[in-house]
Amino acid sequence: MDSxxxxxNRFILLGLTNIPYLQAIYVLLFFIIYITxxxxxxxxxxxxxxxxxxxxxxxxxxxNLSITDICLSSTIVPRIMxxxxxxxxxISLSDCALQMFFSxxxxxxxxxxxxxxxxxxxxxxxxxxxxxxxxxKTFCICMATGSWTLSFxxxxxxxxxxxxxxxxxxxxxxxxxxxxxxxxxxxCRDTWPNELANYITTIIITMCxxxxxxxxxxxxxxxxxxxxxxxxxxxxxxxxxxxxxxxSMFYGTILVIxxxxxxxxxxxxxTVSIINSSVIPMLNPIIYSMRNKDVKGTIRKQMKxxxxx
Numbered sequence: 471m472d473s474x475x476x477x478x479n480r481f482i483l484l485g486l487t488n489i490p491y492l493q494a495i496y497v498l499l500f501f502i503i504y505i506t507x508x509x510x511x512x513x514x515x516x517x518x519x520x521x522x523x524x525x526x527x528x529x530x531x532x533x534n535l536s537i538t539d540i541c542l543s544s545t546i547v548p549r550i551m552x553x554x555x556x557x558x559x560x561i562s563l564s565d566c567a568l569q570m571f572f573s574x575x576x577x578x579x580x581x582x583x584x585x586x587x588x589x590x591x592x593x594x595x596x597x598x599x600x601x602x603x604x605x606x607k608t609f610c611i612c613m614a615t616g617s618w619t620l621s622f623x624x625x626x627x628x629x630x631x632x633x634x635x636x637x638x639x640x641x642x643x644x645x646x647x648x649x650x651x652x653x654x655x656x657x658c659r660d661t662w663p664n665e666l667a668n669y670i671t672t673i674i675i676t677m678c679x680x681x682x683x684x685x686x687x688x689x690x691x692x693x694x695x696x697x698x699x700x701x702x703x704x705x706x707x708x709x710x711x712x713x714x715x716x717x718s719m720f721y722g723t724i725l726v727i728x729x730x731x732x733x734x735x736x737x738x739x740x741t742v743s744i745i746n747s748s749v750i751p752m753l754n755p756i757i758y759s760m761r762n763k764d765v766k767g768t769i770r771k772q773m774k775x776x777x778x779x
Contacts (some may be wrong), residue, residue: 471702480560482642483553484740487747497551503752504551507543510755511536514765521768527605528594531587532758534614538580539749539751545572546747553646563633571629573647573747578621579673584717585679586613591710592686596693608776613700624671645740647747680721687714712758718749 472680486496490573514536549569553559554583561569593604598703632650635657650668696702723746727739758764 480561480641481563481566481637481648483549483559484642484644484646485559486550486554486646493554500547500551500748502555504543504547505749506539507547507748507752510752510759513769514755514759517765517768521749524764524768527590527610527692528587530610531583531590531614534583534617535587535722536755538576538583539754541576542580543571543751544631544746545569545576546744548746550646550744561648566627567633570632570648570650571625571651574628575618575622575625576592576672577747578624579617580720581616581676581679582621583614584713584720585682586617587713588683588686588717591713592689594709595690624675628664628668628671632666635664646744649743657756676721676724683717705731712762714748715757716750716754719753720746723750765779 487493515533518524518533546569549561590605592600597604628650632653635653636659637653637656638658643652643656650664654664658762680684686708694703694706697706723742725744727746759769
């Protein structure tokens with residue numbers, strides 16, 4: 471009875487490989503990715519904090535983006551490394567629910583933060599005279615708080631109703647971490663209401679955020695094209711290139727995940743999910759730092775003075 475109860479409260483996650491030397495390579499690779507993610511995003515947050523010139527709405531939201539990247543990577547990558555090395559790839563119901571909750575919440579927050587950052591660029595380029603009025607401190611705090619709150623509420627509801635389902639078919643999860651679609655296929659109850667709720671939330675958060683980004687950049691490009699000097703156009707657009715690169719990577723991976731046939735079981739989808747949750751959080755601070763003179767200047771200055779911490 472106890473063993474049955476124990477097994478009913480645990481799920482088996484798919485490992486990356488069973489070949490020992492490949493396991494070592496994968497773990498080393500993910501360890502490097504994870505440490506780079508933590509250091510890169512933490513460094514960016516510290517740089518914004520210590521440089522008064524960077525304490526603007528754009529960098530405020532960029533700091534929020536770095537926090538989401540740290541949280542997302544910490545939710546997914548350590549579990550993948552543990553599962554790759556361990557013979558016991560089981561995960562408790564509570565741990566799985568927590569992983570699913572934080573990955574959904576942080577992923578949703580990142581969508582919304584990227585949309586607000588696009589609106590910030592729109593206000594800076596299309597309404598420069600009213601920028602400080604539009605993007606005031608209260609508005610920025612409300613936008614950031616609203617993004618986190620909405621995402622955490624929807625994630626809680628999704629996880630709660632997902633784990634109300636009876637899992638009588640199998641407890642072997644065909645994925646590297648706990649996501650909703652693979653769990654729907656383990657249930658012996660009709661999961662149509664859960665899947666419908668998932669699609670509705672995806673449309674509201676992901677698609678609406680993407681639509682706001684598209685509208686913002688439509689106006690930005692239209693405004694930039696009206697600038698007569700090439701230097702002025704180049705300078706205006708250069709403030710958007712880092713954000714556009716991050717948006718393209720983030721939404722590109724989401725598009726592959728949702729456009730792949732039988733997305734819960736596709737090997738392409740699993741690979742892209744890992745890229746979305748581990749590689750992109752590592753690249754984001756690098757992209758923003760490499761193209762930003764203020765960030766690079768602050769890092770060089772602090773390293774010269776040895777006063778980072």
